[in-house]
Amino acid sequence: MRSDPDLAQAAARGNEAAFAELVRRHQGKVRGMARRLAGSDAPGDDIAQVTFLTAWQKISTYAGGTFSSWICAICWREFLQWRRRQKIEIEFDETAQIIPFDRSADQSEMRIDLTRALETLSEAQRVCVVLCAATGLTHQEAADVTGWPLGTVKSHVLRGVALLRTRLENANVA
Amino acid sequence: MREQDAYKDLSDLFRVEDNTLAAEPFTRQVMGRVRQQKLMRRAVVGGLGLIGAGIAAMQLPQLFAEWAGLEKPLADALATAPTELSTAAISQINAAATGNPMWIAIAAGAAFCVFAVSAFERA
Numbered sequence: 699m700r701s702d703p704d705l706a707q708a709a710a711r712g713n714e715a716a717f718a719e720l721v722r723r724h725q726g727k728v729r730g731m732a733r734r735l736a737g738s739d740a741p742g743d744d745i746a747q748v749t750f751l752t753a754w755q756k757i758s759t760y761a762g763g764t765f766s767s768w769i770c771a772i773c774w775r776e777f778l779q780w781r782r783r784q785k786i787e788i789e790f791d792e793t794a795q796i797i798p799f800d801r802s803a804d805q806s807e808m809r810i811d812l813t814r815a816l817e818t819l820s821e822a823q824r825v826c827v828v829l830c831a832a833t834g835l836t837h838q839e840a841a842d843v844t845g846w847p848l849g850t851v852k853s854h855v856l857r858g859v860a861l862l863r864t865r866l867e868n869a870n871v872a
Numbered sequence: 873m874r875e876q877d878a879y880k881d882l883s884d885l886f887r888v889e890d891n892t893l894a895a896e897p898f899t900r901q902v903m904g905r906v907r908q909q910k911l912m913r914r915a916v917v918g919g920l921g922l923i924g925a926g927i928a929a930m931q932l933p934q935l936f937a938e939w940a941g942l943e944k945p946l947a948d949a950l951a952t953a954p955t956e957l958s959t960a961a962i963s964q965i966n967a968a969a970t971g972n973p974m975w976i977a978i979a980a981g982a983a984f985c986v987f988a989v990s991a992f993e994r995a
Contacts, residue, residue: 714903721899726890729898743898750902751909812885831879832886859879 702765710758717757720765721750727766727833728773734816734828735777745780749773770833771843815865822850823858830855831862920988924981931974 700708700716702723708716728749733742749772753760760768816824829840830851837855841848876883 714906717906718899718903721902722895725895725898725902726893729893730886730890746898747902747905751905754906754909812889827882830876831882832890834876834883837875855879859882862882 703760703762706757706760706765709754710760717754720753724766724769725750728769731770731773731828731833732777734813734832735774735825736780737817741780745773745776748780749776752776764839766833767835767839767843770829770835770839774829774843811869812866815862815869818865819858819861823854823861826851826854827858827862831859917985917988920981920984924978924985927977927981931977934974 700719702720705716705720709720725746729743729746732745732749733739736742736745749769752772753769756772816827819827825844826840829835829843830837835843837848837852840846840855841851844851
């Protein structure tokens with residue numbers, strides 16, 4: 699099986715099949731990340747699509763390292779652009795409030811699951827937990843992607859993971 | 873212990889969720905849009921290139937006429953006042969450049985092509 703950097707090199711030379719393989723390999727992670735950041739599936743998938751289109755245009759700038767981290771950085775930027783268009787203004791800091799998501803009646807009746815437990819975290823915690831626990835980035839990679847200090851990321855992950863476990867235990871999911 | 877090991881249980885739960893997402897329809901959609909963008913890029917760059925080439929070709933006769941007109945004043949200047957050569961040539965070239973919209977058209981065509989390439993071509 700060809701490695702991600704090999705496929706990226708081939709894609710940079712215009713090989714669409716190689717890029718399709720990269721999409722196939724990473725779509726789950728990127729869509730999961732985008733859906734969790736956006737708070738719902740349809741906008742999340744749109745963000746993921748734009749992420750891969752941007753990746754195709756910029757594939758020649760991929761300079762090694764983990765492909766996951768590179769594509770997640772693009773996904774993060776696309777998410778920020780999407781959020782800017784939504785005109786939602788939230789400060790990413792320690793005082794960030796819990797962001798309520800618009801839920802339809804039938805969804806609100808569903809049992810609390812992993813995604814919904816995630817949504818009860820503050821946005822900064824959710825972002826850090828999504829990047830590190832769900833997407834698999836290291837704390838350093840998450841700090842690089844978001845531009846936040848490493849200590850801040852670590853602290854949000856620590857608190858977010860603890861809260862998430864509590865919510866899941868309460869809901870008998872974990 | 874790696875930092876990710878501290879929340880491996882949660883990572884596994886997230887991974888299970890992500891693995892349920894169907895890869896093929898999404899991949900097909902993305903690749904469809906990639907091909908669409910590629911076609912659009914070719915059409916825009918090629919179209920603007922052709923327009924630019926057409927404008928340039930249309931202006932060629934006028935360009936040669938300007939050059940022919942430039943020779944005589946230059947020859948006169950060389951014969952009569954060698955010290956005034958540079959001043960006269962510069963003023964003639966400036967007059968040709970500013971007085972003839974051909975240059976503006978060529979520059980506009982080139983700018984369009986550069987814009988199209990930089991906007992659509994992959995970095």
